[in-house]
Amino acid sequence: MFKSFDAAKSHILNDGIRMIDLKFTDLGGRWRHVSLPAGQFTQDLVENGVAFDGSAVGLRPVKAGDMVLMLDLSTEFRDPFWDVPCLSFICSAYEADDKTPFVRDPRNIAVRAEAYLRELGLADESRWGPEYEFYVFDSVSFENRVNAASYMVESNEADWQSARGGHGHLIPLHGGYHAIPPKDQLFNLRSEIVMLLESMGIEVKYHHHEVGGPGQCEIETPLMGLLRCGDVTQVVKYVTKMTAHRHQKTVTFMPKPLYGEAGNGMHFHQQLHKKGRNLFFDADGYGKLSDVALFYIGGLLTHGPAILAFTNPTTNSYSRLVPGFEAPVNAFFSLGNRSAAIRVPKYADRPDTARFEFRPPDATSNVYLAMAVQLMAGIDGIQRKLDPRKLGFGPIDQNIFTWTEEQRKSIKPLPGSLREALDALERDSEFLLRGGVFDPGQLEEWIKVKREEYYSVRNRPHPFEVAMYFDV
Secondary structure, three states, rough: OOHHHHHHHHHHOOOOOOEEEEEEOOOOOOOOEEEHHHOOOOHHHHHHEEEEEEEOOOOOHHHHOEEEEEEOOOEEEOOOOOOEEEEEEEEEEEEEOOOOOOOOOOOHHHHHHHHHHHHOOOOOOEEEEEEEEEEEEEEEEEEEOEEEEEEEOOOOEEEEHHHHHHHHHHHHOOOOOOOOOOOOHHHHHHHHHHHHHHHOOOOOOOOOOOOOOOEEEEEOOEEEEHHHHHHHHHHHHHHHHHHHHHHHOEEOOOOOOOOOOOOOOOEEEEEEOOOEEOOOOOOOOOOHEEEHHHHHHHHHHOOHHHHHHHHOOOHHHHHOOOOOOOOOOEEEEEEOOOOOOOEOOOOOOOOOOOEEEEEEOOOOOHHEEEHHHHHHHHHHHHHHHHOOOOOOOOOOOOOOOHHHHHHOOOEEOOOOOHHHHHHHHOOHHHHHHHHHHOHHHHHHHHHHHHHEEEEEEEOOOOHHHHHHHHHO
């Protein structure tokens, strides 16, 4: 972590760095990059940035696309996948003329959300701990044409391989949770990913095979600050994909790549801290949670439908959010219940560990925007003292799938499609505009872009529709 240009330059010269790679996040949450020879790392580069076309990555209109990337010296890491020594920096988008932070840059929005939290005096910082779930496949193929649509993935762990002969140590449907080798064929790959992350300064709590039968994995990191968490998430996705690629495998974080199998979520564990104290802890509270934590939960669940437009921003997100799996479909909170939108871990019962997790999100979200909208909803909940117990959000510590239909009507559902989530955001966005964190034009553009995605899927015939209806 460099604190000055001189420190960074000295490291580049002494460590034989040959390339500088500048990585930044586009509107959809994907990383982009531009690379420079190490000799181009100058004071002018750090002060004035590198020009790029913001319109090409969805950040602004074509008529005003000129922008610059300003690198964050504190984010440096040695990129382990380059053939030549390469030092990477994470960047944010700035205006090309006056070098002010671009208001619609995802990373800048995350910074403003936490600055707004501090300005209100509610807390000094927020802390976040995502769970990274992903599938590792041996191959993937897909096509979308006027007269054809299909996809296929293959996994050497899958029990559909049994008829082809082999070792027989395969994972059945929903049978992957904490599977042990030889059924778990990916433990070495995950260990390599974790060791690379640690070499890049990212602490990892653990990794394991997830419940999804063929190839589903999880890596979890400790709680960290909001901006750091966003940066780490981008690094984790990059390292995971690149390590698999190195071994002729492929990784996907998409929420539902397999029909009938567990999906990939990205649950966010959360805390607020002030003067070194976890504001979410109360020894006498429900699940050891304070009133501040409950009000924050009230904000999340009140604005939940609109939040999902950012935390679950793809059509595939809602293939995961279906009844019968651990993915939540209803807006309530609970102690230890994994079907709840907000779960309070029973083991997080100390002053430093007390927290909750928001379970709907997935990794197709732009992580900076996803955290910013959650934080803004939580802030609104604290300011307005939105008690989730009085608002009908629980707690519910029962198996709701055993309830009668009449009982279930008392629970407020989450959106069942991207279209529903976007409609909710259109109705409920004022809380995001406070403190200048988001701007109205950006929200309108997000809704427009995501509606186009929704209809691009909705308007295409599905292969299963052909099987069901071709002979009618």
